[in-house]
Amino acid sequence: MPPAIETVDLVKEYGDLRALQELSLTVEEGEFFGLLGPNGAGKTTFINTLVGLVRKTGGEARVFGYDVEDDYREARDAIGLAPQEFNVDRFFPIKEVLMHKAGYHGIPEDEAAERADEVLKRVGIYDKRNERFDWLSGGMKRRLLLARALVTDPDLLILDEPTAGVDVQLRHDLWELVTELNEEGTTVLLTTHYIEEAERLCDRVAIMNEGRKVTVATPDELKERGTDTISVRLESAPSMTPDVSAEYAHETTLDGDRLEVRVDDGGSTAPRLLNDLEAKGYEIADLEITRTSLEEIFVDLTRSEDRTVTRSSASSASSGGDGDNEDGERGDTAEREQEGVA
Numbered sequence: 001m002p003p004a005i006e007t008v009d010l011v012k013e014y015g016d017l018r019a020l021q022e023l024s025l026t027v028e029e030g031e032f033f034g035l036l037g038p039n040g041a042g043k044t045t046f047i048n049t050l051v052g053l054v055r056k057t058g059g060e061a062r063v064f065g066y067d068v069e070d071d072y073r074e075a076r077d078a079i080g081l082a083p084q085e086f087n088v089d090r091f092f093p094i095k096e097v098l099m100h101k102a103g104y105h106g107i108p109e110d111e112a113a114e115r116a117d118e119v120l121k122r123v124g125i126y127d128k129r130n131e132r133f134d135w136l137s138g139g140m141k142r143r144l145l146l147a148r149a150l151v152t153d154p155d156l157l158i159l160d161e162p163t164a165g166v167d168v169q170l171r172h173d174l175w176e177l178v179t180e181l182n183e184e185g186t187t188v189l190l191t192t193h194y195i196e197e198a199e200r201l202c203d204r205v206a207i208m209n210e211g212r213k214v215t216v217a218t219p220d221e222l223k224e225r226g227t228d229t230i231s232v233r234l235e236s237a238p239s240m241t242p243d244v245s246a247e248y249a250h251e252t253t254l255d256g257d258r259l260e261v262r263v264d265d266g267g268s269t270a271p272r273l274l275n276d277l278e279a280k281g282y283e284i285a286d287l288e289i290t291r292t293s294l295e296e297i298f299v300d301l302t303r304s305e306d307r308t309v310t311r312s313s314a315s316s317a318s319s320g321g322d323g324d325n326e327d328g329e330r331g332d333t334a335e336r337e338q339e340g341v342a
């Protein structure tokens with residue numbers, strides 16, 4: 001079985017701006033994969049390239065082996081997308097919205113009606129099936145986007161910041177539901193700003209910054225890359241910073257009677273640090289070890305000295321002639337109308 005998502009040197013340029021820069025990424029079938037990155041990193045552009053809303057400038061992109069442009073229909077039929085924006089037709093009852101979506105993907109009307117009921121029940125808004133989108137609360141709207149993504153029974157579920165602005169209860173409900181779907185075999189690609197969400201849900205995460213892949217790792221591997229801080233309270237405040245071994249200490253700071261030493265592995269280094277301090281005549285009152293959080297590691301990895309726009313050196317060499325409109329979107333009006341994309 002080919003990977004659920006495979007991109008090789010994927011490039012997207014919006015005029016002079018390179019939103020995706022030679023991005024190569026593989027998501028295996030059945031994975032729960034997270035895409036993390038600060039605002040403007042290119043996450044939505046990446047997703048929109050996969051679903052055909054954005055036409056790539058260069059490189060390759062395949063979904064279950066189907067080229068996202070040459071085999072657009074097959075690739076798109078395999079994907080259920082819950083986008084960041086509420087792009088739902090406001091004039092129809094939500095059950096009909098779901099039936100239209102299923103119909104667009106070639107599902108006969110009777111089956112579409114059954115599937116619509118089924119997914120509305122699954123996301124917990126079946127009792128609202130005859131109401132219009134505008135009449136739903138913000139949380140229900142999020143649930144509907146998920147239902148719409150699920151109505152075609154996709155093999156790849158793409159969730160673009162599904163829990164942005166939702167309350168704690170709904171966030172947990174959504175987490176539970178997508179975990180269940182993943183356990184049933186659906187591959188999940190999730191973008192999020194919530195590090196905790198990625199840590200809790202994802203098998204692996206890719207961290208992106210300015211259109212590039214910074215790293216791909218499991219949340220645990222990422223945390224391993226962080227440092228620990230051993231915080232020691234001394235019985236009395238020394239007049240100068242104790243001189244501890246540079247063999248294990250990356251940085252040592254003193255604030256009154258509190259000494260903080262940054263090391264790779266706090267658990268194995270603490271006994272040695274205590275021995276060293278006691279050998280130098282310091283008396284220890286207490287000791288605490290803290291690990292760098294995933295959030296700090298993320299901030300570190302995506303810190304950018306230069307936040308200015310990255311200019312393309314190859315904008316004229318685009319693989320193009322592709323007739324993009326100004327948004328770089330493909331001219332598939334039927335799909336865009338169906339999804340309500342303006």
Ligand SMILES: Nc1ncnc2c1ncn2[C@@H]1O[C@H](COP(=O)(O)OP(=O)(O)OP(=O)(O)O)[C@@H](O)[C@H]1O
Binds near residue numbers: 042327
């Ligand atoms: N249609 C467009 N036309 C021109 N530039 C665009 C377009 N869409 C996105 N961009 C630019 O491409 C870059 C990547 O944007 P994108 O929305 O993909 O980032 P993101 O990681 O999804 O950000 P966020 O976390 O804020 O949603 C940004 O600099 C953005 O301004």
